[in-house]
Amino acid sequence: MQGLRGAFVFPGALRRLLDMGRGARVSIISTMTSPLRSTLDFLLHDWLQAESLTARERFADHSRETFDAVLDTCERIAREKYAPFNRTVDEQEPRFDGERVILPQCTHDARLAYAESGMLSAAQDYELGGMQLPYVVESAANAFFGVASISIGANLLTTGNANAILAHGTPMQQQVFAANEFNGRWTGTMCLSEPQAGSSLSDVATRAEADGADFADDPLGPRYRLTGNKMWISGGDHELAENIVHLVLAKIPGPDGKLVPGTRGISLFIVPKHLVDTDGRLTGERNDVALAGLNHKLGWRGTTNTLLNFGEGKYPVRGSAGAIGYLVGQPGEGLKCMFHMMNEARIAIGMAATMLGLAGYYASLDYARTRLQGRPMGAGGKDPTQPPVPLIEHADIKRMLLAQKSWCEGALALNLYCARLVDEGRTGEPQAAAEARLLLEVLTPIAKSWPSENCLEANSLAIQIHGGYGYTRDFPVEQYWRDNRLNMIHEGTHGIQAMDLLGRKVVMQDGAGLKLLARTIGAAIERARAHPELADWAGQLAQALQEVGEATQAAWATGDPQEALANAVPYMQAFGHVVLAWMWLDIACSVLQRDASLSSPASAGRMGAARYFFHYELPRIGAWLAVVRRRDMSCAAMADEMF
Known part of the structure; x- marks a missing residue:
C-alpha cells in the first residue's frame, strides 16, 4: 500500500465516498432510517446547522450530499462489519501464543473496512490524503461504530496519535509516521x-x-x-x-x-x-x-x-x-505534546460512553415494546382476566426509558456540540475561534465524565427493564454495561476530571472560561424565552447557572485547594447537569422552530425528554452544590484508621 500522500487526493476521495454512500443509501432506505440516524440528522442539521460550514473555504467542496454520504457509508460498514460480531469479540478475547496476539477474523475485517473507507483521515487536508470533512460530521459518522460494537475498538487511538x-x-x-497511520x-x-x-x-x-x-x-x-x-x-x-x-x-x-x-x-x-x-x-x-x-x-x-x-x-x-x-x-515538553492527544481521547471516551448508553436504550426500548408482562391498573385494580400488556405501557418502564433517552441523547448533543467547537476553533473568525477553544477547554471534563457516569446508569436501567433476562448473556444489555463501566476510568478517572474542572478550568484566566460559558448559556436562555412553552425551563436553568457560579466562588473563598477540591466530584455532577439542561433547552428551541405543533413523534419525543430532564434531573443539583458551598470536609477529614 502506498503512503498517504496522494492516496486519496480530492476530488477522488469525495467521488469514492459518494459512490459508497449512494450504494449504502439504497440499502438503508429499504430498511427505514435507524433511530440513531434520525437523531444524528436532527442534531447535525436542524440544531447545529452543520451545512452552514460549507460556506467556509476549507469545507467549500462539501454539501449536505457529501455529509449524508459519509453517514450512509459508516452506517453500512457498522451494520455489516461491526454489529454482527459484538458478542463474538466479547467471547473470543485476544490471546498471546508466545509470539503474536491472536484476534478473531472479524476484527481484522472490521478494521480493514474502516481504513478503506478513508475515515481515518476524514478531517485531514487534501494534501495529506484527507477529505477535509468538518470534525462534527466525522464525529457523527463514527457514532455508528460505537453503537454497533465499541469492543472491536480497532481504530481507537490511531487518529489521535x-x-x-x-x-x-x-x-x-x-x-x-502520521501519514501511514492515516x-x-x-x-x-x-x-x-x-x-x-x-x-x-x-x-x-x-x-x-x-x-x-x-x-x-x-x-x-x-x-x-x-x-x-x-x-x-x-x-x-x-x-x-x-x-x-x-x-x-x-x-x-x-x-x-x-x-x-x-x-x-x-x-x-x-x-x-x-x-x-x-x-x-x-x-x-x-x-x-x-x-x-x-x-x-x-x-x-x-x-x-x-x-x-x-x-x-x-x-x-x-x-x-x-x-x-x-x-x-x-x-x-512531553506532557504538552501528549495532552493534544489526551484531550481528543477524552472527548472520544465521552462519545463511546454515549453510544453504549444509546445501544442499551435501543435494546431495552425494543424489549419493552415486545415483551408482554402484567396488566394495567384500572379503577378496581388489575383485572387478571385481561391479557398481559407490553412492558412499555407501565409508568415505571416509561420512567426508565425516558431517563435513558434524556441522558443519552443529551450526551450525544453535548459531544457533537464540542465537535462543532473544534471546527469553529480551526476555521472561525479569530475572536470566535479563540472563544470556541476556550469554551472547549471548560467543557472537555464534562464531555468525558458526564456521559461515562450517566450513560452507564442508562445501561443499568436497560438491564432493569429486561428483568432477570437482563443479566444473562442471552441479551446484549449486560455486555453494554460491562463495556461502559470502563469509561469512568479511561483517559483520566472521574476524580481527576473533577479536579481539572474545579481546580483549573473554571478559575484559569481569572475565570474567563466560566464567564464565557455563562454568557453562552445566557444567550440560549434568552432564545428560549421567546417561546412561552419554554419560559419556565429557561428560568430554572438561569437559577441553576447562578447557583453554580455562587458555589464556585464559595469553594475558593478561603483560597485553600484542599478545601476547594474536597467536593470536586459533586461540583462536577452539578456542573454537568447544568450543561445538559442547556443542551436540552437549546434543542427544545430547535424542535419548536421546526415543528411548533409537535406533530411528529420524533419532535414530541425530544420535548418529552427535555421535560423529563428539567422535572427530574436538574432539581438534583441542590444537594451536590450544598457540600461544595460549605466546603464540607466530611470525606477529606476521615483518617485512615477511622475506616
Whole structure:
C-alpha cells in the first residue's frame, strides 16, 4: 500500500465516498432510517446547522450530499462489519501464543473496512490524503461504530496519535509516521501509565538516553534508547496492521544520570514496533518493544490491552540495549505534546460512553415494546382476566426509558456540540475561534465524565427493564454495561476530571472560561424565552447557572485547594447537569422552530425528554452544590484508621 500522500487526493476521495454512500443509501432506505440516524440528522442539521460550514473555504467542496454520504457509508460498514460480531469479540478475547496476539477474523475485517473507507483521515487536508470533512460530521459518522460494537475498538487511538504527531512532530515524522497511520497501514497507541504510576505521571520512571554520538542527526528525529514498562496500553500489540506506532512518555536523565522529579523532565517519543526508513518502508528490524502480558478486562474485551516492556533485551536492536525512539517536540515538553492527544481521547471516551448508553436504550426500548408482562391498573385494580400488556405501557418502564433517552441523547448533543467547537476553533473568525477553544477547554471534563457516569446508569436501567433476562448473556444489555463501566476510568478517572474542572478550568484566566460559558448559556436562555412553552425551563436553568457560579466562588473563598477540591466530584455532577439542561433547552428551541405543533413523534419525543430532564434531573443539583458551598470536609477529614 502506498503512503498517504496522494492516496486519496480530492476530488477522488469525495467521488469514492459518494459512490459508497449512494450504494449504502439504497440499502438503508429499504430498511427505514435507524433511530440513531434520525437523531444524528436532527442534531447535525436542524440544531447545529452543520451545512452552514460549507460556506467556509476549507469545507467549500462539501454539501449536505457529501455529509449524508459519509453517514450512509459508516452506517453500512457498522451494520455489516461491526454489529454482527459484538458478542463474538466479547467471547473470543485476544490471546498471546508466545509470539503474536491472536484476534478473531472479524476484527481484522472490521478494521480493514474502516481504513478503506478513508475515515481515518476524514478531517485531514487534501494534501495529506484527507477529505477535509468538518470534525462534527466525522464525529457523527463514527457514532455508528460505537453503537454497533465499541469492543472491536480497532481504530481507537490511531487518529489521535497521528494528530499529535501532526501538531508537534517534524515534517519527516509527519510524513513517515502520521501519514501511514492515516492511510491505515499502521496503527497508533498512547503509552502513559506504568505499573507503579497510573494517573500519577510525576512518577513515570521510563528512561530515554541519547543513542550514540550521532543521536541528533537521525532524519527521523533525535534518536534515544528507551527502557521501562508501560501498562494499560490499548492496541499495544496485534497483527491488524504491519506496524504499531507507540507514543511514549519517558524522562531524559540529567547530567548526573538521575531522572528529574515531577513532570518537568517528561518528554515524548515515537517508538515503532518495527523500525522504518524515511520512505516509510519497514527495514526488517524488530524494535525492542516486547509484550509482557494481556490485561483481561470487565469490558471492551475485543480490544487488546497490554503491558509492554521497552528495552528489556528480548529483541536486541543494532547492538545496543534499549528500544529506539525518536523525540517529538522539545525535551521536557512531553506532557504538552501528549495532552493534544489526551484531550481528543477524552472527548472520544465521552462519545463511546454515549453510544453504549444509546445501544442499551435501543435494546431495552425494543424489549419493552415486545415483551408482554402484567396488566394495567384500572379503577378496581388489575383485572387478571385481561391479557398481559407490553412492558412499555407501565409508568415505571416509561420512567426508565425516558431517563435513558434524556441522558443519552443529551450526551450525544453535548459531544457533537464540542465537535462543532473544534471546527469553529480551526476555521472561525479569530475572536470566535479563540472563544470556541476556550469554551472547549471548560467543557472537555464534562464531555468525558458526564456521559461515562450517566450513560452507564442508562445501561443499568436497560438491564432493569429486561428483568432477570437482563443479566444473562442471552441479551446484549449486560455486555453494554460491562463495556461502559470502563469509561469512568479511561483517559483520566472521574476524580481527576473533577479536579481539572474545579481546580483549573473554571478559575484559569481569572475565570474567563466560566464567564464565557455563562454568557453562552445566557444567550440560549434568552432564545428560549421567546417561546412561552419554554419560559419556565429557561428560568430554572438561569437559577441553576447562578447557583453554580455562587458555589464556585464559595469553594475558593478561603483560597485553600484542599478545601476547594474536597467536593470536586459533586461540583462536577452539578456542573454537568447544568450543561445538559442547556443542551436540552437549546434543542427544545430547535424542535419548536421546526415543528411548533409537535406533530411528529420524533419532535414530541425530544420535548418529552427535555421535560423529563428539567422535572427530574436538574432539581438534583441542590444537594451536590450544598457540600461544595460549605466546603464540607466530611470525606477529606476521615483518617485512615477511622475506616
